Amino acid sequence: MSTPNGENEFLYELHVEIEEELIIAEASHPEEEMERPVTEWLYDPTDVEREEIELRVLRDAVEGLEDGSRPGDDAA
Secondary structure (H helix, E strand, O other): OOOHHHHHHHHHHHHHHHHHHHHHHHOOOOOHOOOOOOHOOOOOOHHHHHHHHHHHHHHHHHHHHHHHOOOOOOOO
């Protein structure tokens, strides 16, 4: 993760927020929730896993933008 400078400040802040959300998602331990009866679930563990995957994809996209790469840049 790079430090903010001018136009990259928004991307930097977005990256920080995504990392914070990932920490929360990883700390929720959805696998433990799945061991409980469905009627006792506080949240749907599948939703948490799906959100974690989406956050990782979003983080990777932001990192790509921070590095200056754009989709299709590597196409021949």
